[in-house]
Amino acid sequence: VWNLRETPYTNLATLHGHEEGVLSLTIKEQTVFSGSVDKSIFVWNLNDYKRTKSFVAHTDPVCSLTQYDNYLYSSSNKCLKVWDIETLELINEIQTDSRNGWLRILMPKDKCIYAGCRRVIKVFDARTHQISFEFELPTNDSIYSLAHSDTLLFAGALSGTIYIWDIRANRCLETTCQHDATVHGLCMLSADNFNKSNLISASSDQTIRVWSMDTFDQVQYDDRHEAEVTALHANARHIMSGAADAKIKVWDCISSHDHFE
Incomplete structure (x- = not known):
């Protein structure tokens, strides 16, 4: 857990419990859900940073987690599962086309769930699950992470490239956003009081990077993790980053906007 109000950043807490690397994170209010190579989902309380529940969710690593409309979505291999976010009861299980490979990343937007698998992003209706x-990559790269603004769709890839689409035109834009290894996490964060946002990315190169949405230039670089950064998530207060050493760092960003400008 990191406090971004002080420079250099101070570590508030580190969450332990998973037996293998953390691949996915999502937050609902004061609750954090983490998914791991150990096939389990852990539930954490952000008030005291303690684990409240854990269970085996899949027969393979939990690649991605997201939440939408009182449901928790988890993906593993070619399987998408839907859980009641309060009771964690399994509501639905969806098997996808085996030709598209693993469902590596999930993202909610506009009553839909976006699922990245290989070089294709599938858009599921959140009500019908159809x-x-x-969206399709213009190269043979593989998708590992997703994020969006109102009009843009971002996909982090195996090569370290961050691909950008104009959603309305379904057009892939040119980009200079690049890591040195696979981009496992992407999220948007408000940058100031003028309705501007930055894109945050996390990578196997052990770094977290911040990109301006005006120019797509890199504006911040952080290498405080000691292993591949394999998961990233943010809400209004926290940025959560999970790494291959099974450690989760929580960054307090209430008063941290100056660090991202």
């Missing part, structure tokens, strides 16, 4: 649209 595929309504697809």
